[in-house]
Amino acid sequence: MFCIISFIVLSILGIFSASNRELAREALDCVLRRVTLRPCTTGFDEKMKARILGVVITRSEGAARFLNRNFERLAWLFFGLLLASVIFAVRGLFLFYTTGSCNGANSTEFCVFDPTGANNQVSTTSQVCTIPVTPAQMTLNLKKIDLTQFPTLNPGSGDNLFMIACYHCEFSRKTYPIIRSLVDRFHIGLTFIHYPVKEPTDSFSKLAYCVNQLQPDKFWSFNDLMFEGDKANLDDPTYINGLLGKAGVDAKKVNACIADPATETAVKKQMEQVASTGFTGTPTIFYKDQVFVGPKPYRVYAIALRGFFYWLR
Amino acid sequence: MDINKIRLDFPFFAQNSTKKPQIYLDTACQSLRPQVVLDAMNRYYQLEPACGGRSMHHLSAAVSKQVDETRMAAARFFHASRKEEIIFTRNTTEGINIVANSLGLAAGDTVVISGKEHNSNLIPWQMLVRRAGINLKIIPPLPDGTFNIQEFEQFIASGVKLVSLGMTSNLDGVTIPAAEVVKAAHRAGALVLLDAAQAAPHRPIDVRSLDVDFLALSGHKMLGPSGTGILYGKYALLEKLSPFLVGGDTVATSTYDSCEFLPPPEKFEAGLQDYAGIYGLKAAFEYIQKVGFDFIQKQETSLNEFITGEISSLPGLTILGPADPKLRGGIINFTIEGIDSHRIALMLDQMAGVMVRSGQHCVHSWFNDRQIKGSVRASTYFYNTLEEAAVFVENLKKIRKVL
Numbered sequence: 001m002f003c004i005i006s007f008i009v010l011s012i013l014g015i016f017s018a019s020n021r022e023l024a025r026e027a028l029d030c031v032l033r034r035v036t037l038r039p040c041t042t043g044f045d046e047k048m049k050a051r052i053l054g055v056v057i058t059r060s061e062g063a064a065r066f067l068n069r070n071f072e073r074l075a076w077l078f079f080g081l082l083l084a085s086v087i088f089a090v091r092g093l094f095l096f097y098t099t100g101s102c103n104g105a106n107s108t109e110f111c112v113f114d115p116t117g118a119n120n121q122v123s124t125t126s127q128v129c130t131i132p133v134t135p136a137q138m139t140l141n142l143k144k145i146d147l148t149q150f151p152t153l154n155p156g157s158g159d160n161l162f163m164i165a166c167y168h169c170e171f172s173r174k175t176y177p178i179i180r181s182l183v184d185r186f187h188i189g190l191t192f193i194h195y196p197v198k199e200p201t202d203s204f205s206k207l208a209y210c211v212n213q214l215q216p217d218k219f220w221s222f223n224d225l226m227f228e229g230d231k232a233n234l235d236d237p238t239y240i241n242g243l244l245g246k247a248g249v250d251a252k253k254v255n256a257c258i259a260d261p262a263t264e265t266a267v268k269k270q271m272e273q274v275a276s277t278g279f280t281g282t283p284t285i286f287y288k289d290q291v292f293v294g295p296k297p298y299r300v301y302a303i304a305l306r307g308f309f310y311w312l313r
Numbered sequence: 314m315d316i317n318k319i320r321l322d323f324p325f326f327a328q329n330s331t332k333k334p335q336i337y338l339d340t341a342c343q344s345l346r347p348q349v350v351l352d353a354m355n356r357y358y359q360l361e362p363a364c365g366g367r368s369m370h371h372l373s374a375a376v377s378k379q380v381d382e383t384r385m386a387a388a389r390f391f392h393a394s395r396k397e398e399i400i401f402t403r404n405t406t407e408g409i410n411i412v413a414n415s416l417g418l419a420a421g422d423t424v425v426i427s428g429k430e431h432n433s434n435l436i437p438w439q440m441l442v443r444r445a446g447i448n449l450k451i452i453p454p455l456p457d458g459t460f461n462i463q464e465f466e467q468f469i470a471s472g473v474k475l476v477s478l479g480m481t482s483n484l485d486g487v488t489i490p491a492a493e494v495v496k497a498a499h500r501a502g503a504l505v506l507l508d509a510a511q512a513a514p515h516r517p518i519d520v521r522s523l524d525v526d527f528l529a530l531s532g533h534k535m536l537g538p539s540g541t542g543i544l545y546g547k548y549a550l551l552e553k554l555s556p557f558l559v560g561g562d563t564v565a566t567s568t569y570d571s572c573e574f575l576p577p578p579e580k581f582e583a584g585l586q587d588y589a590g591i592y593g594l595k596a597a598f599e600y601i602q603k604v605g606f607d608f609i610q611k612q613e614t615s616l617n618e619f620i621t622g623e624i625s626s627l628p629g630l631t632i633l634g635p636a637d638p639k640l641r642g643g644i645i646n647f648t649i650e651g652i653d654s655h656r657i658a659l660m661l662d663q664m665a666g667v668m669v670r671s672g673q674h675c676v677h678s679w680f681n682d683r684q685i686k687g688s689v690r691a692s693t694y695f696y697n698t699l700e701e702a703a704v705f706v707e708n709l710k711k712i713r714k715v716l
Contacts, residue, residue, distance in 0.1 A: 050657075050658075050660045051659055053716075061714065
């Protein structure tokens with residue numbers, strides 16, 4: 001048993017040290033002998049045991065005595081721990097690959113593969129949004145929201161993603177192109193819900209609402225343009241008017257719509273519904289019974305849409 | 314002599330102040346070297362890196378002179394009649410192999426060895442048993458490891474061609490009564506080859522007084538460079554032997570179908586020699602002579618007595634060989650019941666930098682016959698101190714207590 005543990009540990013240490021590589025080779029030889037039911041004649045286990053005991057005995061004779069008497073038991077214990085660690089590591093790797101987090105979907109706990117937590121960052125709704133939400137008390141779902149009032153791309157696809165995003169949210173801006181490419185690749189539907197997580201962006205919900213109300217056929221061209229370029233320009237009305245023009249949308253009509261008190265009412269109602277989903281920040285993406293909070297890698301969405309082997313399709 | 318002054322001559326000890334402690338108790342395997350030996354070797358590589366005995370230029374002449382002087386030094390060291398009785402070899406094993414393969418032993422000839430021989434004095438004869446059909450007689454040691462001279466004398470009378478014995482055993486440090494052995498062998502008409510690998514570094518050897526026919530030894534156990542050794546042979550016998558390893562520098566001339574061998578020792582020294590090693594070997598002989606065998610033996614005995622006294626009562630510990638440390642030279646070889654010898658050796662090294670040998674010490678036959686897996690051998694030399702011995706003892710006691 002000791003050979004197996006040593007082989008694994010020394011193989012890892014061998015990445016950094018040639019002497020450990022040599023020991024790892026000896027351990028491997030020992031392992032191969034053991035698995036083929038032959039005695040380990042290399043003396044590796046004896047050598048390592050002696051070295052370990054030699055170190056321990058100089059610090060504590062009692063500990064050395066205990067180690068000597070229980071060496072094999074301890075080897076088994078460490079093997080069990082190692083096995084558990086390996087299982088957890090493989091699980092973490094799998095979860096990271098499929099959900100973007102080692103600890104499961106949308107977990108913000110530390111993940112060694114994503115140490116900065118980039119896959120779970122959101123622009124939070126907590127303080128600045130118009131309609132405050134109380135996320136911890138809600139389960140994320142779209143049950144209380146009338147989705148037909150929001151712009152939908154490929155409405156007849158029967159397979160729909162729902163994206164709550166904010167033009168001004170850098171994480172939304174990171175995610176939007178990914179979602180768009182998935183929509184194009186897998187020919188699925190996409191419902192876009194703008195939610196103003198940043199105070200200066202309140203008006204953008206009205207803007208999106210008005211474009212969709214006035215010229216729904218131009219909405220997606222306009223939406224794509226809003227997520228392109230430097231987000232700092234979004235605070236410039238001239239720039240926005242330019243984007244409207246570029247998308248073929250009548251800017252005057254849109255601005256008039258924005259100024260209309262009825263729009264204010266309609267959008268506020270929409271935002272109340274959006275808040276009822278329990279989401280905590282943007283981007284939040286719904287797909288069937290799955291929710292993705294934060295900017296996930298492309299593969300995470302693709303796996304959700306088409307399974308683990310999405311790349312074969 | 315001042316041991317501390319002696320230790321200053323060995324660069325190995327100088328590093329102890331900067332690195333982790335190192336206590337070298339493995340001289341039976343290979344000794345440490347004084348600076349003079351290293352300097353002599355460097356002199357060859359730095360100043361005289363030429364072929365000896367071949368070219369005519371002054372550098373070659375300098376090398377030839379040094380080789381000749383080393384041969385002379387060796388002859389003086391072992392009291393040989395003439396320098397031509399000294400053959401340079403790589404080690405004891407090569408010396409024994411030269412004798413084994415040059416004597417012309419044939420089917421029915423008998424060779425006698427002891428039951429404690431190093432593989433170098435066992436395997437060459439085993440090969441001749443298979444290849445030439447010789448008989449190999451093994452004289453088992455007495456229970457305390459000493460040589461069974463009675464059985465030897467009884468057997469030798471039956472007609473033996475060669476007696477080949479380790480003069481001092483690397484297993485337990487026991488030295489055979491070489492003079493008696495040679496006398497008995499010669500009375501029976503047998504030649505005698507002594508393996509002096511473990512004897513030459515520790516006691517004076519006078520080959521003429523012993524009247525031994527061949528004597529093989531290694532330089533690396535007596536302060537000399539590794540890869541050096543000497544085979545002594547009586548000149549008259551060497552002249553009769555057919556060389557075993559032949560080629561360059563062994564012949565005076567050759568034609569396409571014949572050659573004329575040079576006289577001894579050249580005919581046994583095929584190919585380019587280890588000149589640097591030969592330079593170092595001379596320095597080693599001179600250094601040992603300067604220290605003197607009286608001091609060497611006194612120091613070894615006091616170390617062995619101290620260690621033996623301290624460890625012999627440890628539970629489960631058995632010292633191989635006679636109980637009297639005076640009979641074991643610088644060697645303390647022991648087993649501890651239930652503890653693997655390699656584990657003890659590795660732990661001593663790990664704990665306090667104490668370097669000892671573990672395993673079967675190239676005397677597998679003795680261990681296998683007794684079904685002993687291995688032993689731990691501490692071997693001291695004149696450069697070891699009582700303080701070092703005390704560290705060894707202290708850590709061994711700790712291991713015994715814990716394991």
